[in-house]
Amino acid sequence: MTSPVQALSKSLTVNDNPYMKPMEWLSLALLAALILIVLPLLLDGFRLNLVGKYLTYAFVALGLVICWGYAGILSLGQGVFFGLGGYCMAMYLKLEASSPENTKIQSTPGIPDFMDWNQITSLPWFWKPFNSLPLTLILVVAVPVVFALVISAAMFKRRVGGTYFAIITQAIAAILTILIVGQQGYTGGINGITDLRTLHGWDIRTDSAHNILYFVNAGLLIGCILIAQYVKRSKLGRILVAMRDKEDRVRFSGYSVAGFKVFAFCLAAAFAAIGGAMFTLQVGFMSPSFVGIVPSIEMVIYAAVGGRLSLFGAVWGTLLVNWAKTSFSESFPDLWLFGLGALFIAVVLAFPNGLAGIWREQIEPRLTRRIGSLRAPDPAIAPHSAPAE
Amino acid sequence: MNASLLPNVLMGAEPAKDPAAAPDFLLAVDALTVSFDGFKAVNDVSFYVDPNEIRVIIGPNGAGKTTVLDLICGRTRASAGSIKYKGQELTKLTESAIVQAGVGRKFQTPSIYDDLTVFENLEISFPRGRSVWGALTFKRDAEVRDRIHEIAETIFLKDQLKARAEFLSHGQKQWLEIGMLLIQDPELLMLDEPVAGMSVGERIKTAELLNQIIVGRSVLVIEHDMKFVEDIAHRVTVLHQGKVLSEGSMERVKNDPKVIEVYLGH
Numbered sequence: 001m002t003s004p005v006q007a008l009s010k011s012l013t014v015n016d017n018p019y020m021k022p023m024e025w026l027s028l029a030l031l032a033a034l035i036l037i038v039l040p041l042l043l044d045g046f047r048l049n050l051v052g053k054y055l056t057y058a059f060v061a062l063g064l065v066i067c068w069g070y071a072g073i074l075s076l077g078q079g080v081f082f083g084l085g086g087y088c089m090a091m092y093l094k095l096e097a098s099s100p101e102n103t104k105i106q107s108t109p110g111i112p113d114f115m116d117w118n119q120i121t122s123l124p125w126f127w128k129p130f131n132s133l134p135l136t137l138i139l140v141v142a143v144p145v146v147f148a149l150v151i152s153a154a155m156f157k158r159r160v161g162g163t164y165f166a167i168i169t170q171a172i173a174a175i176l177t178i179l180i181v182g183q184q185g186y187t188g189g190i191n192g193i194t195d196l197r198t199l200h201g202w203d204i205r206t207d208s209a210h211n212i213l214y215f216v217n218a219g220l221l222i223g224c225i226l227i228a229q230y231v232k233r234s235k236l237g238r239i240l241v242a243m244r245d246k247e248d249r250v251r252f253s254g255y256s257v258a259g260f261k262v263f264a265f266c267l268a269a270a271f272a273a274i275g276g277a278m279f280t281l282q283v284g285f286m287s288p289s290f291v292g293i294v295p296s297i298e299m300v301i302y303a304a305v306g307g308r309l310s311l312f313g314a315v316w317g318t319l320l321v322n323w324a325k326t327s328f329s330e331s332f333p334d335l336w337l338f339g340l341g342a343l344f345i346a347v348v349l350a351f352p353n354g355l356a357g358i359w360r361e362q363i364e365p366r367l368t369r370r371i372g373s374l375r376a377p378d379p380a381i382a383p384h385s386a387p388a389e
Numbered sequence: 390m391n392a393s394l395l396p397n398v399l400m401g402a403e404p405a406k407d408p409a410a411a412p413d414f415l416l417a418v419d420a421l422t423v424s425f426d427g428f429k430a431v432n433d434v435s436f437y438v439d440p441n442e443i444r445v446i447i448g449p450n451g452a453g454k455t456t457v458l459d460l461i462c463g464r465t466r467a468s469a470g471s472i473k474y475k476g477q478e479l480t481k482l483t484e485s486a487i488v489q490a491g492v493g494r495k496f497q498t499p500s501i502y503d504d505l506t507v508f509e510n511l512e513i514s515f516p517r518g519r520s521v522w523g524a525l526t527f528k529r530d531a532e533v534r535d536r537i538h539e540i541a542e543t544i545f546l547k548d549q550l551k552a553r554a555e556f557l558s559h560g561q562k563q564w565l566e567i568g569m570l571l572i573q574d575p576e577l578l579m580l581d582e583p584v585a586g587m588s589v590g591e592r593i594k595t596a597e598l599l600n601q602i603i604v605g606r607s608v609l610v611i612e613h614d615m616k617f618v619e620d621i622a623h624r625v626t627v628l629h630q631g632k633v634l635s636e637g638s639m640e641r642v643k644n645d646p647k648v649i650e651v652y653l654g655h
């Protein structure tokens with residue numbers, strides 16, 4: 001056996017699989033400090049709200065790390081789940097904004113304005129559950145997850161995977177966009193669901209509401225990171241890595257591979273849905289432009305730039321790309337999409353593990369050398385190299 | 390009248406006792422056939438493996454040896470025939486159900502998880518927490534640890550537990566995969582060319598390893614190395630062009646003129 005491996009093979013300590021390694025605690029602390037302390041102190045209300053919007057995309061990127069990075073399932077349709085979560089929240093807010101007093105000038109008061117414009121005279125059945133806030137909060141996650149479950153179970157049981165799966169998810173994103181745009185009377189059409197005002201009587205349009213929602217969003221994001229971290233370091237996380245590498249071997253170790261893939265996909269859908277709901281609350285509307293192919297692919301780029309194997313990297317990647325997008329497209333609006341495409345190609349060709357890969361290969365070793373007292377992470381375990389794709 | 394008819398009826402109905410129904414075989418492969426677009430890769434193959442038997446399947450390239458293993462473990466679906474394992478029909482079960490019934494399979498090229506450590510490779514194969522929920526709540530307790538250490542010792546990898554599997558040598562990868570099977574504790578172990586590509590030293594160690602792990606289980610081995618086959622086989626089945634050409638002890642098979650002609654002769 002080669003000597004470095006021998007040097008590393010220490011006897012197993014009692015806790016060889018801690019919830020987080022020291023470096024992961026450090027990453028979490030850095031991220032939490034940035035989004036909970038530094039940014040709120042530095043930015044004005046408008047900019048902070050903008051960061052809050054970016055962070056809602058980070059939920060999607062986080063889900064993609066589990067689904068794409070770990071389980072190897074590339075989904076080009078995460079906008080679907082982001083959108084469904086966002087629409088569920090928007091439907092509740094819209095119903096609250098469409099009280100009979102607010103809408104008494106309509107021919108049918110008490111229903112959303114766009115329904116009235118489309119000659120619909122009573123609330124459609126699928127809008128009715130969104131009169132209740134508790135039910136809405138459940139449906140925000142349940143609707144996208146059940147949808148993800150149906151799609152993924154149908155495909156993974158038939159062993160549809162890889163590129164085919166990616167193409168099908170993309171098709172679903174296109175179909176859902178067309179459906180939303182086409183059914184204007186039920187969905188608000190191309191404009192989406194707009195003019196949202198209050199959440200259970202609390203005005204979400206004020207600066208203080210924006211502030212509070214920013215922190216709720218940041219807290220939820222950290223909560224989702226902690227859940228993803230739990231999944232990642234559980235045996236299930238290692239099975240996902242094993243499956244990405246040798247699906248057959250996992251099957252012949254007695255596991256039903258489809259079940260694990262469905263789980264990863266549904267978890268990613270749940271994260272995306274929470275992000276979508278928080279987007280609606282912070283930005284104040286939801287529209288089909290966040291459901292389709294372009295946003296879905298952009299979200300994959302966030303995860304790729306951040307590093308598709310790093311939960312924290314996904315958040316950094318999302319923030320960085322969106323910051324670049326905002327500053328770049330303010331000056332050169334026409335060039336932004338080319339810039340984004342070039343960025344994606346550059347990342348895939350030069351840094352397949354994204355920012356997190358650069359951090360792990362360049363910065364972390366120097367950092368650990370400097371902080372000699374910190375136990376060096378075992379390089380034989382730590383970096384999961386990306387599969388060649 | 391009835392009394393005189395009865396034995397005749399019984400004898401007429403079942404002229405020869407169906408051997409697959411006999412409970413004393415661990416594995417009964419009966420009239421197994423699979424055809425790929427009309428080409429019969431395995432054609433009417435029958436053989437029976439006893440408990441605690443080491444059976445070696447030999448045969449020239451393309452004889453259908455690996456396909457037989459694929460059929461038993463559910464990777465390929467049979468066109469006709471039956472595979473009974475402890476009286477249970479396997480041809481209808483999913484791959485994971487077959488593994489859970491007690492059949493383990495080692496692939497021809499080492500099939501291990503390169504991105505995981507040796508310890509994690511063995512842990513995934515530990516037969517507990519195989520459902521999604523079970524895997525999420527799986528605890529690396531003393532039982533798991535002890536078993537992994539025990540297996541690692543058996544497969545000569547106890548000093549490599551923390552190493553990533555991709556850094557292992559070819560022979561060590563083969564042993565790791567054997568270890569991953571052992572930890573499942575299968576009653577029927579199927580090995581596809583376990584010593585292919587190994588050095589002489591590794592080969593001797595593998596033979597020693599196999600002799601150690603066969604206790605209490607049946608083993609079905611595909612192998613080309615005749616010296617190795619002679620060392621381990623209780624009985625040998627020779628396949629040729631998808632059919633059983635000969636079967637019996639190594640001594641008998643070696644002297645079978647048909648076998649000499651198609652396989653051993655050159």
